[in-house]
Amino acid sequence: MIRLFHVSDVHFGAEDVAALRWFEERVADEKPDAVVMTGDLTMRARRREFEAGGKWLQGLAAPVTVEVGNHDIPYYWDPIGRFLNPYRRYKALERMIERELQLPGVTIVPLKTTARAQWRMNWSKGMVDQRSLRQALKQIAQAPKGNTILVAGHHPLVDVGTRGTAKTLGGEDALRRLAGAGAHAVLSGHVHDPFDVPVTRGGWTVRMIGAGTLSKRTRETPPAFNEIRVEGGRFETLIRTFSKQPKIPISETTRAGAAA
Incomplete structure (x- = not known):
């Protein structure tokens, strides 16, 4: 069995220190095969936040x-940095950023959903450009045959009823094309509440899986991360909460993506 810890929206600068320590302990004690971090490592993209994160x-x-x-791209306090070199403060983590992971029976494919500028007022919302989507589709095509394909981005490609929204431009097109390529799930964050929702496009079901937050900026749920277990052609999502109810199973699906 492959076990993944899916964490998001840690927001160093507004982090929950106790929740971070709890997550570190879970990783050390339980030894997951990999950790998938789906964005917003920092609160304001400050250098000290990146160093701590x-x-x-x-x-x-x-x-x-x-x-x-x-949140990992500078905003109004550094407009030149946002447009000319928005990811420079991530340099210490360069080997981890958008890193494709190949595990036995599982391929994790990155998909960038952030943009330094958009043709709308709220630039915090998601956007999938064609270059990033083509790269993700190429990596899916190169994955070992029969692998479970998990795509990882920051914003949900489509909104699934959480209080927070992504309103991802190009998300619907990306979802249809990822479904056509055989992706089994899209992992994301951004909305600060966990979810696992099946969506069907072209007769193929893709699970939209969102992680909560380990910051002080909680919404409907306490600090949380997801545990994803993949075994024998099936995968299951557990919400792991920093609370009196530490494990909440929310779904299980066959790896074959035919619509139920």
């Missing part, structure tokens, strides 16, 4: 892949 990620006792979230 990078040190935390590098100290985890597991392989890590990291997506860039909208």
Whole structure:
């Protein structure tokens, strides 16, 4: 069995120190095969936030892949940096960023959903450009035959009823094309509440799986991460909460994506 810890929206600068320590302990004690971090490592993309977040990620006792979230790009306080070199403060984590992971029977494919500029007022919302989507589709095509394909980005491709929204431009097209390529799930964050919702496109079902937050910026649920277990052509999602109800199973699906 492959076990993944899916964590998101840690927001160093507004982090929950106790929740971070709890997650570190879970990684050290349970030894997951990998940690998937789906963005918003920082609160305001400050250098000190990246330094603290990078040190935390590098100290985890597991392989890590990291997506860039909208909070990880400078905003109005550094407009030149946002447009000319928006990811420079991520340099210490360069080997982890958008890192494709190949595990026995599982392929984790990165998909960038952030943009330095958009033709709308709210740039915190998601956007999938064609270049990033083509790269993800190429990596899916190159994955070993029969693998479970998990795509990792920051924003949900389509909104699934959580209080927070992503309103991802190009998300519907990306979802249809990922379904056509045989992706089994899309892992994301951004909305700060966990979910696992099946959506069907072209007769193929893809699970939209969102992680909660390990920051002080909680919404409907306490600090949480997801545990994803993949075995024998099936995968299951557990919400792991920093609360009196530590494990909440929310779904199980066959790996074959035919619509139920």
